[in-house]
Amino acid sequence: MKTLVIATTNPGKVKEISRLLAGLSLNILSLADFPAIPQVEETGSTFTENAIIKARHAAKYTGEMSLADDSGLEVDALDGKPGIQSSRFAGPGATDAQRNKLLLSLLKDTPDEKRTARFHCVVAIASPSGETQIFDGVCEGLITREPRGAHGFGYDPVFFVPEYGKTMAELPPEVKNEISHRAKAVKASLCFGSFFGAEADSR
Ligand code: ITT
Numbered sequence: 001m002k003t004l005v006i007a008t009t010n011p012g013k014v015k016e017i018s019r020l021l022a023g024l025s026l027n028i029l030s031l032a033d034f035p036a037i038p039q040v041e042e043t044g045s046t047f048t049e050n051a052i053i054k055a056r057h058a059a060k061y062t063g064e065m066s067l068a069d070d071s072g073l074e075v076d077a078l079d080g081k082p083g084i085q086s087s088r089f090a091g092p093g094a095t096d097a098q099r100n101k102l103l104l105s106l107l108k109d110t111p112d113e114k115r116t117a118r119f120h121c122v123v124a125i126a127s128p129s130g131e132t133q134i135f136d137g138v139c140e141g142l143i144t145r146e147p148r149g150a151h152g153f154g155y156d157p158v159f160f161v162p163e164y165g166k167t168m169a170e171l172p173p174e175v176k177n178e179i180s181h182r183a184k185a186v187k188a189s190l191c192f193g194s195f196f197g198a199e200a201d202s203r
Contacts, residue, residue, distance in 0.1 A: 001025055001026065001027045002025075002026055002027065002065065003026070003027040003028075003029060003064045003065065004021070004026045004027070004028055004029070004064065004065050004066070004067055005029045005030065005031070005033070005034070005058050005059070005062050005064045005065070005066040005067070006018065006028065006029070006030040006031070006066075006067055007030075007031055007054050007055055007057070007058030007059075007066045007067060007068040008030065008031065008054070008068065008069055009031055010087075010153070011153075012152065012153030012154065013069050013071075013182070014030045014032075015173075016173075016176070016177055016180070016182050016183070017067065017069065017182065017186055018030075019173075019174075019177055020177060020182070020183060020186040020187065020190075021186065021190075024190070029062075029064070031058065034058075034061065034062050037057075037058065037061045037062070038061070040053060040054055040057040040058075041053075042054070042070070042084075044070075044084070045084070046084065046122075047070040047071065047072065047084060047120060047121070047122040048070070048122045048124070048134055048136075050070035050084060050122075051068050051069065051070035051122040051123060051124035051134065052068075052124045052126070052132055052134070053068075054068030054070065054124070055067060055068035055124035055125060055126035055132060056124075056126045056130055056132065058126070059126040059127055059128045059130070060128060060130075062128075063128050064128065065125065065126070065127055065128070066125070066126050067123060067124070067125045067189070068123070068124050068126075069121055069122070069123050069182060069185070070084070070121075070122050070124075071086070071119065071120060071121035071122070071181060071182065072084055072085070072086030072087070072119070072120060073086050073103075073117055073118075073119055073120075073154075073155045073159070074117060074118050074119075074120055075103070075107070075115075075116075075117040075143060076114070076116045076117060077107060077110045077114050077115065077116075078106060078107075082099075082103070083120075086099075086154070086155070087154075089102060089103070090102045096153060096154055096155075096157075097147070099154075099155070100147050100155060100157060100158045103143065103155065103158060104143070104144075104145065104146070104147075104158060107143055110143075112142070115142045115143040115144075116140070116141075116142060117140075117141055117142065117143050117159065118138050118139060118140045118141065118181070119138070119139045119141070119155075119159065119168075119180065119181040119182075120136075120137075120138050120181055121136070121137045121138075121180075121181035121182045121184070121185045122134060122135070122136055122137075122185065123135045123136075123137075123182075123185040123186055123188075123189055125189060133189070135185045135186070135188040135189040136184075136185055136188070137180070137181040137182060137183065137184025137185030137186075137187075137188065138181050138184065139161070139179060139180050139181040139184070141159045141160050141161050141162065141168070142159075142160045142162065143158055143159065143160070144157075144158050144159075144160045144167060146158075147167075147169070148166075148167045148169065148170055149166070149167045149168070149169025149170030149171070150169060151168075151169050151170070151171065151172065151173050151176065152168055152169045152171075152173065152176055155168075156168035156169035156176070157169040161179070163179075168180070
């Protein structure tokens with residue numbers, strides 16, 4: 001069975017991506033299985049560049065096919081911020097709750113119709129020799145005025161999904177994993193099963 005390393009330090013991403021890949025005959029590992037890998041600097045200026053940096057770094061150090069996800073929240077009223085800075089938005093060491101609080105405070109005078117936003121995810125899959133494929137996913141929504149819900153991670157409690165009338169954190173995890181930016185990008189990558197070297201099983 002082929003191995004795929006999910007190259008992320010974010011446990012929320014590991015959970016969601018593992019679920020999405022569960023139908024493939026793959027031995028799925030994550031960075032937690034390779035504690036000696038040096039941390040990589042995300043020096044890119046786009047989600048795509050950073051996803052490629054992370055996937056190639058992990059593939060090189062593990063010698064295994066590796067999948068990285070670079071993602072974030074783009075808020076129209078903030079000219080697309082926090083974008084690629086989403087995990088560092090409120091400074092190093094800040095919690096998800098602190099990032100959400102900062103976001104809501106910056107938008108306190110923004111009227112409902114201007115609170116449009118999207119989650120964006122780029123997935124890069126790299127082989128140890130550096131061959132790389134890129135997949136993209138977007139999920140549109142609105143920024144709420146208060147955090148709501150306890151599922152998911154990151155900005156999920158302040159991201160309202162109009163089709164469901166709930167925040168992403170109020171939706172059951174299996175629903176998020178049907179409609180999210182990450183689900184779309186990972187599902188697109190499944191069409192390239194031969195790149196993974198694994199066939200989808202019949203489940
Ligand atoms: P890795 O780089 O190790 O994968 P990270 O969390 O730092 O972990 P990113 O640099 O891609 O990853 O930053 C993504 C941030 O965007 C993440 O920390 C959240 O704040 C936000 N984000 C991404 N996807 C999200 C989701 O599904 N729900 C809520 N917030 C999300």
